[in-house]
Amino acid sequence: MKIARIETFLVPPRWLFCRVETDDGVVGWGEPVVEGRAEVVRTAVEVLAEYLVGQDALRIEDHWQVLTKGGFYRGGPVLSSAVAGLDQALWDIAGKHYGAPVHELLGGPVRDRVRVYAWVGGDDPGELREEIDKQVEAGFTAIKMNGTGLLPRAATAADLATVVARAEVARSALGPGRDFAIDLHGRAGAADARRIIAAVAPLHPMFVEEPLAPGLLHRLADLTAATDVPIALGERLYSRSDFLPALTSGLAVAQPDISHAGGVSEVRRIAALAETFDVQIAPHCPLGPIALAASLQVGFATPNFLIQEQSAGIHYHRDTEFLDYVLDPAPFAFTAGHAHRTSLPGLGVVVDEPAVREADRRGHAWRNPVWRHDDGSMAEW
Structure with a gap:
């Protein structure tokens, strides 16, 4: 079974899909994207396709090795994301060829359902109570929110109070039996991150995400040693070797993104590495249906799995939702805050191919905003 054709589709709101077809008509789908750089990843997929077309579609691990290591220059978000989407599509083909879900090919399920959480608030979160109440009514047992909007280089007492006030709203709305997570999005410096985590600790967040930007991970051990709040990060780490320093620095929750960190193949290995440090995984996935489906397959087969992000209703969507591109919504029907194994x-x-092709004709050019401090200098988004 040879790979015959590889196509990519730039689909709103900010996604890139790839379609891999074999010479006997089996089709696999993947989601290779860097949000805000989708066109660049599209070109990377086209370059990698030069190698893949004509190859045996079932040699997934060999292809992963060649695609990630066959070039002298390796790593980084663009290459890792291009490989990730192609890897997802090859696992999709393998499952269809053998007539089994991917989690069966990964050793079989270790759970029957995967807990998922819902996003509330936007990049600069405002009123949260109504949004949280809606998610509780929908059956979710956990939510995540940005802890803050733009932060100055040194947070003021008012900035800290605002973060705490939001966390208090979440805890009040959820009660003690449900969870909330706070995403700091790498917006705080190391000193402010420590102060913020200490301030919200009495409210028992499930975890605080990305308290430090990736370039500051050499400060992570200082941060984890100063708190008993679980620290999570990983959406901007792309391999096992990227995760290793964080795992040895007291990370509690690893958050690889299956569309950035080398696909099913590498996220599975990141999870196994994390397990040796007693670290749970909570895969990052504010993306489309293919990335979520791939994430769920890993979740069903991964012992040290905590919870799954998903993008239904997320603030990045405008006129598009991920169910717009699927024919069967059943795998994404969340019941009591869980996705159930199928x-x-x-x-x-089951991808709606005509809808994807039509969306690609419209395309998109999504870019993340660029924030600036009051003095005109660039701020972390």
Whole structure:
């Protein structure tokens, strides 16, 4: 079974899909994207396709090795994301070829359902109570929110109070039996991150995410040693070797993104590495249906799995939701805050190909905002 054709589709709101077809007509789908750089990843997929077309579609691990290590220059978000989407598509093909869901090919399920959380608030979160109440009514047992909008280089007492006030709203709305997580998005410096985590600790967040930007991970051990709040990060780490320094620095929750960190193959290995440090995984996934489907397959087969992000209703969507591109919504029907395991082959997502092709004709050019401090200098988004 040879790979015959590889196509990419730039689909709103900010996604890139790839379609891999074999010479006997089996089709696999993947989601290779760097948000805000989708066109660049599209070109990377086209370059990698030069190697893949004509190859045996079932030699997934060999292809992963060649795509990630066959070039002298390696790593980084663009290459890792291009490989990730192609890897997802090859696992999808393998599952369809063998008539089994991917989690069966990964050793079989260790759970029957995967806990998921919902996003509330936006990049600069405002009123949260109504949004949280809606998610509780929808059955979710956990939510995540940005802790803050733009932060100055040194947070004021008012900035800290605002973060705490938001956390208090979440805890009040959720009660003691549900969870909330706070995403700091790398917006705080190391000193302010420590102060923020200490301030919200009495409210028992499930975790505080990205208290430091990736370039500051050499400060992570100082941060984790100063708190008993679980620290999470990983959406901007792309390999096992990227994660290793964080794992040895007291990380509690690893958050690889299956569309950035080398796909099913590498996220599975990151999870196994994390397990040796007693670290849970909570995969990052504010993306589309293919990335979520792939993430769920890994979750069903991964012992040290905590919770799964998903993008239904997230603030990055405008006129598009991820169900717009699927024919069967059943795998994404969350019941009591969980996604339930199905027996659908491959990744378990049935893509609406005509809808994807039509969306690609419209395309998109999504870019993240650039924030600036009051003095005109660039701020972390």
